[in-house]
Amino acid sequence: MSKLVKLAEEQIIKSVTDAINKNIADGTFIEAEIPAFKTEIPADRKNGDYSANAAFMMSKALRMPPRKIAEGILEKINLDNTYFKACEVAGPGFINFFLKPDFYADILLDIEKCGDKYGRSDFGNGKKINVEFVSANPTGPMHMGNARGGALGDCLAAVLDWAGYQVEREFYVNDAGNQIDKFALSLDVRYQQIINGEDSIELPEDSYHGDDIRVLAQSYIDELGTGLIELSEADRRKALVEYALPKNIATMKAAMEKYRIDYNTWFSELTLHNGGELKETIDILTKNGYTYEKEGALWYKNIEVMTAILKREGKSDEDIEKLELKDDVLIRQNGNPTYFAADIAYHRNKLEKRGFDKAIDVWGADHHGHVARMKGAMEAVGIDGSRLDVVLMQLVNLMKDGKPVKMSKRTGKAITLVDLLDEVPIDAVRFLFNMREAGSAMDFDLDLAVEQSNQNPVYYCQYAHARICSILKKLEIEGVKARKPEKAELQLLTSEEEKDLISHLASLTGVIVNAANTYDPAKITHYATDLATKFHRFYNAQRVMVDDESLMQARIFLCMCVRNTMKNVLSMLKIEAP
Numbered sequence: 001m002s003k004l005v006k007l008a009e010e011q012i013i014k015s016v017t018d019a020i021n022k023n024i025a026d027g028t029f030i031e032a033e034i035p036a037f038k039t040e041i042p043a044d045r046k047n048g049d050y051s052a053n054a055a056f057m058m059s060k061a062l063r064m065p066p067r068k069i070a071e072g073i074l075e076k077i078n079l080d081n082t083y084f085k086a087c088e089v090a091g092p093g094f095i096n097f098f099l100k101p102d103f104y105a106d107i108l109l110d111i112e113k114c115g116d117k118y119g120r121s122d123f124g125n126g127k128k129i130n131v132e133f134v135s136a137n138p139t140g141p142m143h144m145g146n147a148r149g150g151a152l153g154d155c156l157a158a159v160l161d162w163a164g165y166q167v168e169r170e171f172y173v174n175d176a177g178n179q180i181d182k183f184a185l186s187l188d189v190r191y192q193q194i195i196n197g198e199d200s201i202e203l204p205e206d207s208y209h210g211d212d213i214r215v216l217a218q219s220y221i222d223e224l225g226t227g228l229i230e231l232s233e234a235d236r237r238k239a240l241v242e243y244a245l246p247k248n249i250a251t252m253k254a255a256m257e258k259y260r261i262d263y264n265t266w267f268s269e270l271t272l273h274n275g276g277e278l279k280e281t282i283d284i285l286t287k288n289g290y291t292y293e294k295e296g297a298l299w300y301k302n303i304e305v306m307t308a309i310l311k312r313e314g315k316s317d318e319d320i321e322k323l324e325l326k327d328d329v330l331i332r333q334n335g336n337p338t339y340f341a342a343d344i345a346y347h348r349n350k351l352e353k354r355g356f357d358k359a360i361d362v363w364g365a366d367h368h369g370h371v372a373r374m375k376g377a378m379e380a381v382g383i384d385g386s387r388l389d390v391v392l393m394q395l396v397n398l399m400k401d402g403k404p405v406k407m408s409k410r411t412g413k414a415i416t417l418v419d420l421l422d423e424v425p426i427d428a429v430r431f432l433f434n435m436r437e438a439g440s441a442m443d444f445d446l447d448l449a450v451e452q453s454n455q456n457p458v459y460y461c462q463y464a465h466a467r468i469c470s471i472l473k474k475l476e477i478e479g480v481k482a483r484k485p486e487k488a489e490l491q492l493l494t495s496e497e498e499k500d501l502i503s504h505l506a507s508l509t510g511v512i513v514n515a516a517n518t519y520d521p522a523k524i525t526h527y528a529t530d531l532a533t534k535f536h537r538f539y540n541a542q543r544v545m546v547d548d549e550s551l552m553q554a555r556i557f558l559c560m561c562v563r564n565t566m567k568n569v570l571s572m573l574k575i576e577a578p
Contacts, residue, residue, distance in 0.1 A: 488550075
């Protein structure tokens, strides 16, 4: 929260605590320990700007009704040298507090002073967080899930950064294992078909059938010829993958750059295999007693690890049995490690080798069953599993004219991330994908995303920013020169619309911290749309250009603070503020 909001809340707690102690000292209340109590903002500001539940929290200890306790507190409370002008008892015992005008004035002065850093805090104490997202399979085009994951992961990283964490964005490139073998086989078959004819060799059912594989094979022939046909199958496939994989990864990097995502690290899975970390991780699991051999494969004792964790959490044998836990293969009979084995090594690399305090992964909801297993595997290699968090993301339905859309009119194929970025403004894609929390399935309305009206949330927010710029230009043309008002002038902003707008401005830091705590960037888009609504409400109710020069300058200053705050919020999401 803003330091001024925090100060106001601390003032309430101190004033109420002092009043309780005075009541205890003069015998009005019996001797009792004062429990922690909450301050909150009432839903209806007519009931006060803040409310405290201290009387309810004290009721049991004092053996008195909350209302009577609240009245006793009110008799002895002292609000001198605070941001509050008055308080009153409401309902069964709430104590409601009303702010002085100088609180609102100080908020605006603080926004102006902080400038493009307004909203930032040191809440995270510089702890190192790795946010890994998208990490699409490099053997084919990126899809709608990657589109949502990109916007969500990048904006989550931004929120954490603004909340005071040291954040790194990471893309995990699955350039080893089964999918690369399948990629090699698919390229090889298409390569042979182009040279020897479609009927010369059949493409297996479980290989990659997308047109992109044929395009890559043709591209190799166009650039380097047909000489691979003379080589052994293994050499031919190796050459094709060495040619095609970097092209696919370069395409991914270009798409992410277009999407305004700048990764600190593109981490190659292959480095875990070649650098010995995968073997080292499996050796640790074996040393810790969590592996065994069966039918020529090496297995991980997932049942044993998860049972111990679940019992520690208080789960019964019956509850655990319902989960139908299974052990997992680490090394297959053919000697190849599984994806799960590489994943354990990869997370150990992040948390132990590179020393991140926390690793956050953004995964599709279909990985739900993998979360507890991965956290358990961290425990098995000696790392606290709570240092790994996973944000599970539901599917996206593309909608047009109120109906689902699956195919691109341009290509006749499934719509890819690149198709979406070509058809819809990137501002709209990034904003709309963060309008819902990750765990909610969402409909992405293609018509709404391109609409330039207040129905489109990103346009609505951008319009508020642009409208303020226009107001300021118009005032300048009419000879009104904006200046920084005195604090006493800012205290003239006393209308309900002005106070509501400033209170919303004051809440930004707290909203960002809350979004960081819950891994939910949707709180930021909601803040922005609410800010636009509250600004339009203020502007429609209160004229900026008035005869009272002091009031006019205060309102101009308020407009500038709204503009700067909206710009900060949009820039955090990497969205333009026109």
